[in-house]
Amino acid sequence: xxxxxxxxxxxxxxxxxxxxxxxxxxxxxxxxxxxxxxxxxxxxxxxxxxxxxxxxxxxxxxxxxxxxxxxxxxxxxxxxxxxxxxxxxxxxxxxxxxxxxxxxxxxxxxxxxxxxxxxxxxxxxxxxxxxxxxxxxxxxxxxxxxxxxxxxxxxxxxxxxxxxxxxxxxxxxxxxxxxxxxxxxxxxxxxxxxxxxxxxxxxxxxxxxxxxxxxxxxxxxxxxxxxxxxxxxxxxxxxxxxxxxxxxxxxxxxxxxxxxxxxxxxxxxxxxxxxxxxxxxxxxxxxxxxxxxxxxxxxxxxxxxxxxxxxxxxxxxxxxxxxxxxxxxxxxxxxxxxxxxxxxxxxxxxxxx
Amino acid sequence: xxxxxxxxxxxxxxxxxxxxxxxxxxxxxxxxxxxxxxxxxxxxxxxxxxxxxxxxxxxxxxxxxxxxxxxxxxxxxxxxxxxxxxxxxxxxxxxxxxxxxxxxxxxxxxxxxxxxxxxxxxxxxxxxxxxxxxxxxxxxxxxxxxxxxxxxxxxxxxxxxxxxxxxxxxxxxxxxxxxxxxxxxxxxxxxxxxxxxxxxxxxxxxxxxxxxxxxxxxxxxxxxxxxxxxxxxxxxxxxxxxxxxxxxxxxxxxxxxxxxxxxxxxxxxxxxxxxxxxxxxxxxxxxxxxxxxxxxxxxxxxxxxxxxxxxxxxxxxxxxxxxxxxxxxxxxxxxxxxxxxxxxxxxxxxxxx
Numbered sequence: 099x100x101x102x103x104x105x106x107x108x109x110x111x112x113x114x115x116x117x118x119x120x121x122x123x124x125x126x127x128x129x130x131x132x133x134x135x136x137x138x139x140x141x142x143x144x145x146x147x148x149x150x151x152x153x154x155x156x157x158x159x160x161x162x163x164x165x166x167x168x169x170x171x172x173x174x175x176x177x178x179x180x181x182x183x184x185x186x187x188x189x190x191x192x193x194x195x196x197x198x199x200x201x202x203x204x205x206x207x208x209x210x211x212x213x214x215x216x217x218x219x220x221x222x223x224x225x226x227x228x229x230x231x232x233x234x235x236x237x238x239x240x241x242x243x244x245x246x247x248x249x250x251x252x253x254x255x256x257x258x259x260x261x262x263x264x265x266x267x268x269x270x271x272x273x274x275x276x277x278x279x280x281x282x283x284x285x286x287x288x289x290x291x292x293x294x295x296x297x298x299x300x301x302x303x304x305x306x307x308x309x310x311x312x313x314x315x316x317x318x319x320x321x322x323x324x325x326x327x328x329x330x331x332x333x334x335x336x337x338x339x340x341x342x343x344x345x346x347x348x349x350x351x352x353x354x355x356x357x358x359x360x361x362x363x364x365x366x367x368x369x370x371x372x373x374x375x376x377x378x379x380x381x382x383x384x385x386x387x388x389x390x391x392x393x394x395x396x397x398x399x400x401x402x403x404x405x406x407x408x409x410x411x412x413x414x415x416x417x418x419x420x421x422x423x424x425x426x427x428x429x430x431x432x433x434x435x436x437x438x439x440x441x442x443x444x445x446x447x448x449x450x451x
Numbered sequence: 452x453x454x455x456x457x458x459x460x461x462x463x464x465x466x467x468x469x470x471x472x473x474x475x476x477x478x479x480x481x482x483x484x485x486x487x488x489x490x491x492x493x494x495x496x497x498x499x500x501x502x503x504x505x506x507x508x509x510x511x512x513x514x515x516x517x518x519x520x521x522x523x524x525x526x527x528x529x530x531x532x533x534x535x536x537x538x539x540x541x542x543x544x545x546x547x548x549x550x551x552x553x554x555x556x557x558x559x560x561x562x563x564x565x566x567x568x569x570x571x572x573x574x575x576x577x578x579x580x581x582x583x584x585x586x587x588x589x590x591x592x593x594x595x596x597x598x599x600x601x602x603x604x605x606x607x608x609x610x611x612x613x614x615x616x617x618x619x620x621x622x623x624x625x626x627x628x629x630x631x632x633x634x635x636x637x638x639x640x641x642x643x644x645x646x647x648x649x650x651x652x653x654x655x656x657x658x659x660x661x662x663x664x665x666x667x668x669x670x671x672x673x674x675x676x677x678x679x680x681x682x683x684x685x686x687x688x689x690x691x692x693x694x695x696x697x698x699x700x701x702x703x704x705x706x707x708x709x710x711x712x713x714x715x716x717x718x719x720x721x722x723x724x725x726x727x728x729x730x731x732x733x734x735x736x737x738x739x740x741x742x743x744x745x746x747x748x749x750x751x752x753x754x755x756x757x758x759x760x761x762x763x764x765x766x767x768x769x770x771x772x773x774x775x776x777x778x779x780x781x782x783x784x785x786x787x788x789x790x791x792x793x794x795x796x797x798x799x800x801x802x803x804x
Contacts, residue, residue, distance in 0.1 A: 260776055265741040269749035312739060313720040314756070347699040347718055365700055367666045386665060388618040396622035403667070423613055 101234040107168040108237050108299060111337035111358045113380050113413040119405065119442035120167035121435050122239075124341075124361075125421030126160040127172040131428055133159050143188050147173050153224035154231055161236055163428065165435045168237050168300075171228060171293070173221050175243030175304055178285050179252050181217035182209050192256070199255030201263070203274040209252075212285035214292040221289075222296040229297035237300060240293030244305035244342070245282035245327075246320035249275065261310055268319060275319065283323045287331050294336050302339040302361070303327065309344015309363075316348050325355035339382060343420060353379045364419035368407035380413040385434065387418045390426040394433035401437035410445050454587045460521040461590050461652060464690035464711045466733050466766040472758065472795035473520035474788050475592075477694075477714075478774030479513040480525040484781055486512050496541050500526050506577035507584055514589055516781065518788050521590050521653075524581060524646070526574050528596030528657055531638050532605050534570035535562050545609070552608030554616070556627040565638035567645040574642075575649035582650035590653060593646030597658035597695070598635035598680075599673035602628065614663055621672060628672065636676045640684050647689050655692040655714070656680065662697015662716075669701055678708035692735060696773060706732045717772035721760035733766040738787065740771045743779040747786035754790035763798050 102108070106120035128134055134156050138146065146152045153172040160166050176194050180186040187195045200206050212218065221240075229238050243251075253264040253275075267275050290301045308320045320342070328338055341361030342352055352360050353375035360379045362371055364386040371381055389400050401416075408414040416438045422431060455461070459473035481487055487509050491499065499505045506525040513519050529547050533539040540548045553559050565571065574593075582591050596604075606617040606628075620628050643654045661673045673695070681691055694714030695705055705713050706728035713732045715724055717739040724734055742753050754769075761767040769791045775784060 260741045262741045262744045262776070265739065266744045269742060269745035269753065309718065312717045312737075313723075344697075344718065347720065347723075364665045365662065365697065367700065370666075370700075384665075386618065388613045388615045389622060391615045391619045392622035400622065423615070 102237060102299070103234050104167055104236050107415060108337060110412060110415045111300060111339070111380055113377065115412055116446055117443060117448045118446060119414050119416050119438055121416035121438040122166040122168040122170065123160070123164075123418050123422045123431065123434075124170075126164065126166055126170065126431075127156045128422060129424035130422055130426045130431065131159055131163060133163060143174075143190075144186070147177065148220045150220060150224040150227045153221075154228040157224070157228045157238075158232060161232065164431050165439075166236070168239055169228065169232060170239040170241060170302070171221065171225050171298065173224070173241070175241070175248065175306070176251060177218055177221060178212050178242060178282070178289060179248055181212035181214065181289075182281070182285060184209075184252060194251070195256040196252060197255070199263075200252050200278065203271060206274050206278045209278070209281060211281050212289065214285075214289040218289055218292070222292055225293055225296040225298050238298050239300050239302055239339075240290060240296075240298030241302045241304060242286045242289050242293075244303050244308065244320060245279045245286060245323040246311075247305055247307045248282050248286075249278050250307045252278070261307070268315065279319065279323050283326050287327045290327070290338075291332050294333055298336070300337040300339065301333070302341060305340065305342035305345070308342035308348075313348050313351075316342075316345070317351060321348065321351055321355065324352075324357075328356040341382070350374050359415065361417065362419065366419075368404060368414075369409065372408060372413075377413060380415060381408065382415040382417050384417070384419040387420050387423050387426075390418075390422065390430045390434060392430075394430060397430060397433045398437040398441075401434055402441050405438070405442050405445055408445070410447070412446070414445070416442070455590060455652070456587050457520055457589050460768060461690060463765060463768045464653060464692070464733055466730065468765055469799055470796060470801045471799060472767050472769050472791055474769035474791040475519040475521040475523065476513070476517075476771050476775045476784065476787075477523075479517065479519055479523065479784075480509045481775060482777035483775055483779045483784065484512055484516060486516060496527075496543075497539070500530065501573045503573060503577040503580045506574075507581040510577070510581045510591075511585060514585065517784050518792075519589070521592055522581065522585060523592040523594060523655070524574065524578050524651065526577070526594070528594070528601065528659070529604060530571055530574060531565050531595060531635070531642060532601055534565035534567065534642075535634070535638060537562075537605060547604070548609040549605060550608070552616075553605050553631065556624060559627050559631045562631070562634060564634050565642065567638075567642040571642055571645070575645055578646055578649040578651050591651050592653050592655055592692075593643060593649075593651030594655045594657060595639045595642050595646075597656050597661065597673060598632045598639060598676040599664075600658055600660045601635050601639075602631050603660045605631070614660070621668065632672065632676050636679050640680045643680070643691075644685050647686055651689070653690040653692065654686070655694060658693065658695035658698070661695035661701075666701050669695075669698070670704060674701065674704055674708065677705075677710075681709040694735070703727050712768065714770065715772065719772075721757060721767075722762065725761060725766075730766060733768060734761065735768040735770050737770070737772040740773050740776050740779075743771075743775065743783045743787060745783075747783060750783060750786045751790040751794075754787055755794050758791070758795050758798055761798070763800070765799070767798070769795070
């Protein structure tokens with residue numbers, strides 16, 4: 099960690115003492131920033147993802163503009179299915195789509211495991227470039243989607259309210275689905291390892307759709323694969339964060355798979371969660387992203403409430419409970435970050451900085 | 452209860468012995484039934500709601516066609532805001548809308564409490580007619596939306612992903628929101644009392660959007676009002692069911708407000724939930740509605756799994772974890788009901804019926 103000028107985030111991941119609670123925001127390199135929209139206006143989303151100079155530029159923007167304590171590489175969870183040979187279409191109005199979703203056991207068996215060194219080289223290059231350009235100001239986070247979440251997109255083909263196709267496969271052809279999840283697990287693990295090798299300081303797995311499953315189905319079709327990834331990953335001490343949205347009912351299980359940090363959404367009571375995970379892991383979260391629409395005084399009050407919920411001592415990384423919304427005023431994001439920086443030293447026995 | 456030929460549902464609500472677990476489905480009078488679509492094809496949704504003969508006809512359909520153990524009056528949670536003077540627009544393609552949503556403290560203060568005897572007379576008439584037509588075959592459930600859920604529609608004006616408007620009001624102008632929730636509590640309570648007086652055997656409160664709040668905000672802006680309604684309602688022993696979707700983190704609190712039954716979605720582990728509520732309440736749920744897309748053998752297996760999760764003894768009402776989806780094959784709903792009827796006697800020390 100010696101290359102870093104600010105390693106608060108990494109120390110908090112390891113539940114070591116920090117002078118104040120570190121803060122970053124999921125989807126912080128995003129549309130709420132006019133500076134992001136300026137880059138985006140010149141090209142399309144996937145070209146930004148695939149062009150290391152552009153990806154690095156928008157990755158660093160929130161470090162400069164909002165003052166966050168970690169950067170997360172600008173990319174998308176769907177780069178893995180694409181690297182597995184699926185045609186990915188991104189349309190602003192409709193959201194991402196796979197026009198040829200996987201609907202049969204045969205289609206699933208024809209899909210190869212991803213080769214990140216070859217097919218996701220552009221992400222690895224973006225990471226190396228970002229790290230060089232940041233000059234150690236803050237840590238850089240790499241990421242991937244969870245096997246269950248990626249399988250949902252690959253099988254449904256597009257956004258869905260009810261996940262009827264994948265849930266039908268889950269009940270009627272569980273073995274086919276499990277074979278796909280196996281391939282995704284290997285792909286995700288290799289990709290995360292490659293991101294660490296390219297210069298990422300930590301990695302996060304986004305299990306965006308884990309919360310649409312019953313606890314038993316979640317364990318069998320999502321958590322077991324997350325556990326497998328974390329157990330096998332070569333990471334040389336680099337922190338792993340697991341974020342399962344909507345997983346308040348299975349938090350205790352998630353905390354046992356060997357991740358350093360568990361991300362929690364705003365439906366989780368942080369005090370109860372801390373009690374539940376018994377300091378086995380650090381917790382990351384969990385301001386309701388919609389609260390950034392409120393005025394800065396209200397935002398400050400809610401930040402304070404969350405800091406107190408977690409309570410004193412190490413192991414809290416402040417974040418939103420989900421990605422920042424695209425129409426939030428940047429000043430409101432800054433108000434949140436400022437509040438964390440001003441109010442959190444008291445949680446660590448430190449005078450306000 | 453003496454007017455009923457089948458009172459399994461009412462006995463289960465009171466955690467009394469039953470020979471088998473009763474079963475019904477939220478939104479069971481709905482579009483998945485060709486017989487419903489035949490009625491609907493002749494008119495629009497709101498006319499069906501407002502015409503007692505039509506409402507009674509589709510209310511009784513699932514009793515005849517699917518074999519459920521309770522009927523729920525065909526209506527909509529948004530009849531209360533309409534009775535409070537708001538213009539309600541229902542468009543199949545866009546979902547329900549209030550073209551003039553409540554956006555200011557002044558607008559909120561101008562809204563009257565609903566007068567169900569006058570402005571919701573059509574629902575009460577539909578209940579009386581349905582009860583007469585059913586001839587005591589199964590109990591009839593009345594219902595209303597929760598204050599929080601109704602306020603969400605009245606303030607947002609239409610379906611919303613992020614609930615940004617009401618959450619901003621919650622933080623920036625909590626007193627205005629609380630005044631609206633007060634008026635809604637009175638309106639909901641009066642409406643539920645009127646439905647019982649008109650012949651409903653039980654009532655359910657649908658807190659569809661309770662689960663988008665943090666536990667602390669849920670308690671202050673939703674649960675406190677549910678508790679107030681239940682505490683003050685004159686109901687002469689008629690069961691009250693409270694269903695807060697997405698409330699796995701606050702189940703213990705919901706179980707303490709005096710309702711007879713707590714509805715749970717499929718993210719709740721029924722065994723854990725039963726342990727948590729300590730037999731203070733009956734539990735209603737909780738098959739994933741998307742599982743009705745799967746084949747009947749899979750459905751039967753999942754039904755069995757849920758019956759075993761709840762375990763032996765009284766206090767379980769089988770239901771979906773949310774409303775039945777509009778494109779489910781009716782045969783699959785029948786397979787679910789059949790499985791409950793065949794597999795549940797073993798949970799009550801009864802031979803298969």
